[in-house]
Structure formats: structure tokens, C-alpha cells
Amino acid sequence: MGQVSAAREQSHNKPEGIELFLLRLKKKVCSVDPYLTFAGIGLWLFVYWVLCEGLEIWRFNKLPGPVAISKDWFSTTPFQGISIFTETYYDHIRVSCQRILIAFGLATGLGVPLGLFMGWSRPIRDYIFPIIETLRPIPILAWVPLSILLLPGFEGPVIFLATLASFFVTTLNAMLGVDSIDEEYFRAAGCLGSSRWDVFRHVVVPGALPFIFTGLQISIGVAWFSLVAAEMVSGDLGLGYLIVDAYMNNVTVPMVIAMITLGFIGYFSSACVRALGNKLMAWHVKELAQQGR
């Protein structure tokens, strides 16, 4: 009995800051989820190793296995030129990240407002939507020659392509986000005397946020995808360039290192977008929690 009331007391003064972090960490460590993740990664690595180095299966024996890669990756004197101790590795990462930041920023800055306005106003949608829908299905690689002709240097075309790809995703999702808002909220806001601009600020924008952030998570992935494709075609630095350069020079280890690095950075970048979304949409997080998700 005393214990129950003590526990209740404790739940009243909620933990904050580091204490909260430690509690969450403890809960995580005690649950089965992280171990499943580790087991999954371990299984992957094992299969990879068996194919390339363990049994040296035909055609897989041309690829560097996990042992060869980690030897080079973490070596101060990498055999094939790229490791965590070489400066060029970070140059490639930095250049790619910079390009992504610019492209994703541009696409978000243009796409979100455009999509919101398209969802909000019928005339704007009628003007713009058909054009976007015609341009959207054109594969991003089909834009490569045009962008090289149009824009000078290496940076221009690469950033243009990455921006374009994620712009379409962002715009479309923002528009669908507005469509997804229940008509009743518009009516309620109207009934309470909101002006059209108030409705935009207090109903359209927050109501579309869940879709916008779903869109942004996809769009940052698409941005990486098209960035690397663009860097492979036209580039002087960057992870995509590193992959193609390594392949051309017949050094396979940097190629795979660049791929894995891309995977990690991509994962991290969409996690950042997700975290920002959850921070902005406390109500949505609670809604999902209510549904047991």
C-alpha cells in the first residue's frame, strides 16, 4: 500500500533532463528491441562475410568482404587510399553534406509553401498542379544533360538535380497534407470568426504538418539518391564521385566504404527530420501513442 502511494508520488514529480534520459536508456537496455537490432546487423555481416570471404562464392569473390573493408577503413595507412584517418574521406563527406543541406533547404523552402498554397487555394492549384504533375514523372537522370548545359561548373548541376527531385516530393506531400485536413476544422475556425489568413496559419499549416514531415523524410532520401547519381555523372568530390572514381580505378574497398557511409548519413539525416517533426507535433505524437504506435 505504502509502496503504491510512493510510486504514485514519484510519478507526480516527473523526471527531467539527464534523469529522464537515463530512465529512457535503462528502459531501452532492459527491453528486447536493441538486442534484436544487434542480432540483425550481426546476421547481415555474417552472411556478407560467408559470401565474400568465408566461402568465396563465385562473383562475390570479386567484392571486398567485411574483414578487408574494416581493415582498410580503420587503418592509419589504408591500402586503397580511404580510411577514417585520411583527410580526403572527410572532404567527400563534407562536400556531399553541404550539397544536401543546400538542396534540401531549397526544396523545403520552396516546396512546402507552394504545396500549402496549392492545397489551400483552388485557383493556385489549377495553375500549377498540371505542370508539376507533368514534370514529376521525368526521371531525375533525364535532367542531367539539361542541367549541365544550363548551369556552369560542378556544383550547379549537382545541387539542381538534388533540389528538383526532393522539391516534387515535398510539394506534393504538403498539398496532400492540406487535403487531408477534416472539413470540420475549417468550419469550426470559420464559426469562431477566423479570417482567411488565420485559417491558413492555425488550421492549414499545423494540420498539414504530419504529411509535410512524412514528405520531408522521403524527400531527404530522394535528395541523397539524386545527389549521388548526379555526383557520379558530374562531379569532382563527394561520396557519389568517390564511388565512381574508386570503381574506375579498380579499388573496390573505398567504393564499399562510400556506400556504407552514405547509408549511415542517410539514416542519420532522416532521423533528424523525424525528430524535428516529433518536436513540432506533440499532438500528433500523442495521437499515435493513443493508437498504440
Place this chain on the structure above:
Amino acid sequence: MNPNKTATKTSESKNAKKLESARVEMKGVSKSYGEDWDAEEVIKNISVDFPAGELTVIVGPSGCGKSTLVNLLAGFEKPDTGQVTIDGEIVTGPAKDRMVVFQETALIPWQTTLENVTFGPKMRGDKQGASLNKEAEELLIKVGLGEFMHKYPIQLSGGMQRRAELARALINEPTVMIMDEPFRGLDAMSRSLMQEFFLQLFEENQKTNIFVTSEIDEAIFLADNLVILSNKPTTVQTVIKIDLPRPRNYKMLTSAKAFKYRKQAMELLHGEAMKSFAVSK
């Protein structure tokens, strides 16, 4: 558009100072949906009077134009013919003197309960800051949501959401409350608690209330006047004056008088329901 404009102007000036509650009238209102060549008439020549300070309940078979009627009263939609007036003033759009409580909750999910309640006055700029917050808090305490003001609507139970919605409407000091099946979807227990709570509020404030429902017992329990609608195209069949004393309680529903009302309403509604059933077959 409004042939009676001059007539309404005079009555408007007569009521220059708005009363606590207002009289709502529908005169010859019709409404159709769809294109001209394929129009479906939903409401056909409805004229009803909603007396000031009384609770008028509209009942009708499901699928008749009850929600359309609400939209017309609220000003979300315009009638094809006829007009809706409030104290003689023609309704042209939604306004803060008519508050609507919607069928399923229309609390804005990204605002906390308190933010929802203060939303209207803030948007219009008539009340602000600490005094508005204080008023909203008092109102929320009154509807029993004192501990839930900083929660999001999704964290409230169905009954709490309806009470929050009542508070959001009441803070605007409307002269007319329009309730569109507000307790639909609640479980039987919360429903009857909400009915009692709502009656108590009404009997305190005596605002003009228009309450739409499809439940006869609920209708008789609440109403001063019971408007019974027909099937589509919807017309008014009868208006029954419910002469039960106030404050009301559930025991009154078992009285002979209530039984008589119930029988009368049932017969009318049953006939209509059978018609729509036959049509849908």
C-alpha cells in the same frame, strides 16, 4: 437575392442592442445539391420558428437533411430560396452569435483544450491575454475539465471532448447555440450524463438552443419544442410543444404526458422511416 431586405433592416434597428438570446426563423427555405440538370432537393420549403430562450429539438429519420439544416442555420451554406433570420437579421455567413457544436468532435487536434477554448476570442481579437485565459480556465473548471486544460483533445474521453466543445462555444457568448447530434457516438452512460449536464447549462443560461438528434427519448427529455421532419426532400411534419416542467429529470420521461409525446413522435417518425426503408430496398 434578398427581396425582404428593407423589412429586415427595420427589425434589425429595433433590436439594435442584441438580447441575451435571439429568435431564429426559417422562412420558406429550400436547398438542393448537384448540378442544375441533376439536382437532388434535400430541403423543401421549410418554415420554422425557434423562439428566443427556448430549446428546440429537431428530430428526423436518419438520412434526412438534418445536417444540411444545421449548415443553413450556421451560415456555412446559403439557401436556394427563402431565408434564415436571427432577430430579423438575414444570415449570410457563419458568425460568433451562432455557435455550432458538431456531430463528431471538431476540437482542433493541434491545440490544447485551453487553446481551443480561447481560439475564437483570440482570432477575433475581442478578448486577449490573461483575462481571456482566466475566463477560459473558469469555464473549463465549470464543465469539469480543470485538470485537462493543457491536454490535447485526443487525450480526452468522448464525453470530455463534448464538454470542451461546449466551453469553446460558450466563451463566445453566443445568442444561439446550434447542436448537431452532439452526443452521437458516446456510450449510453456518458450520453445520459451529458444530456443532464447540457440541460443544466441550458436551464442556467436560457440561450436559444437548436438541438438536432435522431433519438426520440433524448429529444423529449431536452425539448421545449419538438420539430419533426419528414424524409427527403425534408419538410416539417409537426411541431410538438413539450410541456414538461423545468428543471427536468429522468423520472419525467416515465410520466403519462411524456409517454403521449413519445407515442405521437414515434408514429410520425416510424411512418417516415418505413418510407425511406422501402425506398432504400
